[in-house]
Amino acid sequence: MFAQANWVCLLLAALLIAIPASGTRYQANWESLDARPLPTWYDEAKFGIFVHWGVFSVPGFESEWFWWHWQGQNPPDPKCVKYMLDNYPPGFSYPDFAPQFHAQFFDPDDWADIFEASGAKYVVLTAKHHEGFTTWPSSYSWNWNSVDTGPHRDLVGDLAEAVRNRSLHYGLYNSLYEWFNPLYLADKKNNFTTQDFVLKKLLPELYDMVLSYKPELIWSDGDWEAPDTYWNSTEFLAWLYNDSPVKDVIVTNDRWGAGCYCKHGGYYNCADKYTPGELPKHKWEKCQSVDTQSWGYRRTMRLSELMDLPSIVQDLVQTVAMGGNYLLNVGPTPDGMIPPVFEERLRGIGAWLEVNGEAIYSSKPWRLQTENATVPVWYTSKYSSVFAVFMTKPTVYTFHLSEPITAESTTVSGVEPIAAESTTVSGVEPITAESTTVTLLGNLEPLRWAPLHPRGLIILLPELPPTPAQAWILKLDGVK
Ligand SMILES: *[C@@H]1O[C@H](CO)[C@@H](O)[C@H](O)[C@H]1NC(C)=O
Ligand SMILES: *[C@@H]1O[C@H](CO)[C@@H](O)[C@H](O)[C@H]1NC(C)=O
Ligand SMILES: *[C@@H]1O[C@H](CO)[C@@H](O)[C@H](O)[C@H]1NC(C)=O
Ligand SMILES: *[C@@H]1O[C@H](CO)[C@@H](O)[C@H](O)[C@H]1NC(C)=O
Numbered sequence: 001m002f003a004q005a006n007w008v009c010l011l012l013a014a015l016l017i018a019i020p021a022s023g024t025r026y027q028a029n030w031e032s033l034d035a036r037p038l039p040t041w042y043d044e045a046k047f048g049i050f051v052h053w054g055v056f057s058v059p060g061f062e063s064e065w066f067w068w069h070w071q072g073q074n075p076p077d078p079k080c081v082k083y084m085l086d087n088y089p090p091g092f093s094y095p096d097f098a099p100q101f102h103a104q105f106f107d108p109d110d111w112a113d114i115f116e117a118s119g120a121k122y123v124v125l126t127a128k129h130h131e132g133f134t135t136w137p138s139s140y141s142w143n144w145n146s147v148d149t150g151p152h153r154d155l156v157g158d159l160a161e162a163v164r165n166r167s168l169h170y171g172l173y174n175s176l177y178e179w180f181n182p183l184y185l186a187d188k189k190n191n192f193t194t195q196d197f198v199l200k201k202l203l204p205e206l207y208d209m210v211l212s213y214k215p216e217l218i219w220s221d222g223d224w225e226a227p228d229t230y231w232n233s234t235e236f237l238a239w240l241y242n243d244s245p246v247k248d249v250i251v252t253n254d255r256w257g258a259g260c261y262c263k264h265g266g267y268y269n270c271a272d273k274y275t276p277g278e279l280p281k282h283k284w285e286k287c288q289s290v291d292t293q294s295w296g297y298r299r300t301m302r303l304s305e306l307m308d309l310p311s312i313v314q315d316l317v318q319t320v321a322m323g324g325n326y327l328l329n330v331g332p333t334p335d336g337m338i339p340p341v342f343e344e345r346l347r348g349i350g351a352w353l354e355v356n357g358e359a360i361y362s363s364k365p366w367r368l369q370t371e372n373a374t375v376p377v378w379y380t381s382k383y384s385s386v387f388a389v390f391m392t393k394p395t396v397y398t399f400h401l402s403e404p405i406t407a408e409s410t411t412v413s414g415v416e417p418i419a420a421e422s423t424t425v426s427g428v429e430p431i432t433a434e435s436t437t438v439t440l441l442g443n444l445e446p447l448r449w450a451p452l453h454p455r456g457l458i459i460l461l462p463e464l465p466p467t468p469a470q471a472w473i474l475k476l477d478g479v480k
């Protein structure tokens with residue numbers, strides 16, 4: 001009996017070894033890596049929060065590119081030079097900002113509460129921006145990380161715990177290049193024929209980051225000066241997809257070497273704030289910042305430079321209608337606060353998603369993305385429902401959609417076609433049918449509507465509930 005049980009166990013073990021759990025091993029080339037299906041959580045999530053936080057938050061001037069604009073580019077940005085002359089003693093260097101990165105009010109639970117309240121399903125924090133400072137205790141970034149200096153705290157780890165506690169997915173942004181790293185500059189000088197920076201700094205650190213924090217998303221950046229072969233990107237990704245502890249859940253973007261973006265990797269970011277004109281064939285993400293001038297915190301930001309809630313929701317809707325995810329950025333202060341104006345935007349999105357999230361989360365693009373009807377409309381779909389989102393309050397109660405095909409559009413006789421231009425309901429008797437229903441999300445009453453021929457329908461809108469986001473959604477069931 002025991003002998004037999006052992007034998008069965010052995011046989012099972014042998015079978016398990018013979019058949020790799022995922023079935024496929026990826027090769028270190030783009031053809032193989034690009035064929036990996038994206039883990040499903042990502043497309044379902046639709047909305048994430050991007051957080052740019054680092055030493056650049058301390059000067060909080062111009063943008064997170066401050067160091068480069070001040071001392072990297074030639075000629076330097078005169079505004080940055082003047083800012084330093086006016087406010088800091090001579091000889092003050094960029095690394096001198098690090099001890100002022102106190103993060104003394106950083107409460108990861110507070111942040112995670114705000115992110116959760118925004119309706120976002122994932123959070124991406126800068127683990128290392130182009131300045132090279134790691135917001136975690138990287139042993140490859142000695143004295144230039146958030147535990148050796150500044151906050152004396154593992155920011156990546158502390159936020160990970162709070163974010164995961166709320167069942168949000170956690171991702172890390174990592175810049176491949178580092179503006180002023182001597183190893184990188186030496187490789188660059190050699191036209192990237194040497195890889196000292198990659199082999200001694202970048203890769204060991206990246207492996208360590210994955211093993212330490214098990215991110216579910218790596219938002220790679222800073223790749224464009226050198227080819228993917230310099231960065232060893234395909235070797236790293238093959239490890240990530242085959243053998244890392246996150247191999248089944250990890251999602252990556254497309255910034256893995258000059259010429260890669262919009263072409264290779266996991267989902268596509270393409271350029272920052274990319275907005276495609278038509279439905280892309282590949283899963284993509286739009287990253288956008290509430291502060292339109294910067295990803296990092298800016299002490300001089302003005303209200304007029306910030307996206308307001310309606311424009312954010314509009315951007316989110318248009319992105320999702322086009323099959324994208326929306327990654328919205330906020331830049332916290334060096335003392336660890338999310339500026340209340342950002343928090344207000346985030347909570348506003350969440351309040352809107354509370355009512356309208358059905359049309360966003362896990363939705364798919366519809367066969368048509370947008371049409372100009374009574375007002376411009378953006379479509380999403382889920383299972384057999386079609387959602388029509390509009391962000392302009394119509395001046396009439398009759399709402400015309402020209403594209404959805406109701407059962408009655410083509411089959412019911414005896415219903416007079418309604419002129420699309422009709423602006424009042426008088427003389428029009430909207431009918432409801434069992435096979436097609438129209439509701440306004442947040443409103444239980446089905447709406448009255450009438451078919452148009454050969455397609456389209458006219459819907460009798462109720463008084464629209466006021467919403468600070470200024471976006472309303474019609475749910476159509478039983479349309480094609
Ligand atoms: C979050 O933390 C609380 C309190 O520590 C714990 O009870 C709860 O199970 C955690 N939730 C998750 C999803 O980890
Ligand atoms: C790098 O390329 C440039 C331009 O092609 C060339 O002038 C230079 O000699 C090269 N440097 C090295 C170290 O190969
Ligand atoms: C980097 O890539 C080369 C081949 O391009 C490979 O021989 C080497 O092992 C890789 N190194 C790492 C650390 O991935
Ligand atoms: C709708 O109208 C806007 C503004 O006139 C225009 O830019 C857009 O291309 C139109 N969309 C469609 C689908 O016709």
